[in-house]
Amino acid sequence: MKRKTEVHAEDGKQELKITREFELPVELLFKAYTEPEIVAQWMGTKVLKLENKKHGSYEFETSDPQGNVVFRANGTIHEFSPNEKIIRTFQMENTPFDAQLEFLEFEKLNDDTSKLTIHIIYKSVALRDQTLQLPFAQGINMAHNRLQEIVNNLK
């Protein structure tokens, strides 16, 4: 089975590419990136601000069930062409991760399918590799938390 989402990250390069084909018309795919309530749903974060225009900016924030902010990110939009392209920066706040540059290309394949290509450029190779490993680290971290819960319940 062909994987729907692919990540291309060549060794020693400070960039990566994410590609995905959707069973959606390109207009709907693009809308999923521009309507704050929809972005919030699939990204799993609150959208504090989303200005869909050249030189606009955006802000995401995620809180845990106790209300502590666990994730904040922001960026500015450099180019905005409906159903075609978004160029923007992205930066996680309060982390050692520097800003990254993102090129999002929306492509119509036919009336019902579309393709998204995200090309991300990082400040350094090391930073890219760290970002790539983040979800793995978080996965282990979650397992840790679960273990901690188990241990706490044993007490």
Added chain:
Amino acid sequence: MNLRRDVFQAIADPTRRAILLLVASQSMTAGAIASNFDTARPTVSKHLQILTECELLEQKQNGREIHYHINATKMKEVANFIEPFRQMWDDRFNKLEDIMKNYKPKA
């Protein structure tokens, strides 16, 4: 290639990750592992089977008991991969696709 995917499916499950962490420090019997979880014992056995099949865990006969211990080489191999990153985006995009398939324009 198939094996590689199985490894990542294996670690995608939180209970299986917890099992890996549990046996990371010492080898344990299936019973000892199961006693750490609320889950029914056959479910834990199934998890152990999956982890053994994709070589993240190894079995060692110890008298009448079978002990499970972690295969560090395999774990290290997994850690180098970017699969969890891909998985994260795949999950997000699957969600996006579901939401937009049911999308109704606002009146």
